[in-house]
Amino acid sequence: MIDDKVLDANRRALDNVQGWVGDQIHHIVDFAGKLHKEYSISGAIAEVGIHHGALFFILISIATGNEKCLAMDIFDDQHLNVDKSGKGSLATFEGHLANVFPEKRNSVDIWKVDSMSLSPTDLRERLSGQRVRLFSVDGGHTVAHVINDLNIAQDNLTPFGIVALDDFFGYHWPSVTEGYFRYMEFHNRRLAPFLIFQNKLFLTTFSEHEIVLKKYREYIDILFGEELHHKWKYSMLSGFKVIAKDK
Numbered sequence: 204m205i206d207d208k209v210l211d212a213n214r215r216a217l218d219n220v221q222g223w224v225g226d227q228i229h230h231i232v233d234f235a236g237k238l239h240k241e242y243s244i245s246g247a248i249a250e251v252g253i254h255h256g257a258l259f260f261i262l263i264s265i266a267t268g269n270e271k272c273l274a275m276d277i278f279d280d281q282h283l284n285v286d287k288s289g290k291g292s293l294a295t296f297e298g299h300l301a302n303v304f305p306e307k308r309n310s311v312d313i314w315k316v317d318s319m320s321l322s323p324t325d326l327r328e329r330l331s332g333q334r335v336r337l338f339s340v341d342g343g344h345t346v347a348h349v350i351n352d353l354n355i356a357q358d359n360l361t362p363f364g365i366v367a368l369d370d371f372f373g374y375h376w377p378s379v380t381e382g383y384f385r386y387m388e389f390h391n392r393r394l395a396p397f398l399i400f401q402n403k404l405f406l407t408t409f410s411e412h413e414i415v416l417k418k419y420r421e422y423i424d425i426l427f428g429e430e431l432h433h434k435w436k437y438s439m440l441s442g443f444k445v446i447a448k449d450k
């Protein structure tokens with residue numbers, strides 16, 4: 204049932220690339236691909252915070268045709284990594300791209316940039332106007348970074364687009380959770396959370412929240428059926444219904 208391309212990218216990424224990706228996250232990515240296909244959504248795939256690319260390679264496995272794949276990180280400008288979250292390396296990322304994912308070499312745009320210096324319009328220009336359908340927020344983990352990066356994501360997202368926020372409710376990075384709640388209170392215009400899973404919070408666009416939640420729930424039911432009733436539950440977050448899985 205899972206797309207072979209996603210399964211293969213997940214295996215290659217987890218076997219070869221150091222990172223912190225949950226072992227089931229590829230299912231969520233796979234279903235984003237299926238959902239977007241069903242609703243004829245196309246768009247770029249982007250991540251802020253690449254480190255060595257583990258998650259990025261899984262995300263871009265669903266890219267098709269002219270969809271841009273944008274990798275943003277300060278990379279070796281680590282003096283800009285104010286809270287020491289991960290440690291990007293351009294040489295390591297490029298090495299994995301060349302040796303582990305050579306078929307993606309020509310479709311990845313590597314942008315060495317401090318996301319704190321970006322506006323949503325800067326990203327739009329970099330993508331030549333293409334909106335983003337899958338956006339991972341995993342750069343700096345301070346409150347300010349989270350607010351900034353979610354703002355950039357919301358202004359560039361397609362309808363049905365999905366944002367993954369890393370380290371949500373993570374004990375080591377409470378500032379991510381704090382940043383999320385501040386963002387929701389003071390800055391949010393169109394994002395709605397729908398899933399908490401393997402250290403990440405997933406959000407989609409406000410108008411499509413209900414349908415995305417329903418579709419993911421059905422998919423999760425098929426995937427994890429047996430454990431559904433004791434490990435998954437519906438909860439409320441920021442006024443939105445979400446599906447949440449306990450550890």
Ligand SMILES: C[S@@+](CC[C@H](N)C(=O)[O-])C[C@H]1O[C@@H](n2cnc3c(N)ncnc32)[C@H](O)[C@@H]1O
Pocket residue numbers: 221222223224251252253254255256257258259275276277278283284285288289290291292316317318319341342343344348
């Ligand atoms: C936790 S790591 C990313 C992990 C990666 N997504 C993965 O799954 O393997 C955080 C990354 O964010 C980068 N970073 C930190 N501050 C940043 C900023 N202001 N702008 C862009 N990237 C930043 C770091 O260099 C590091 O590579």
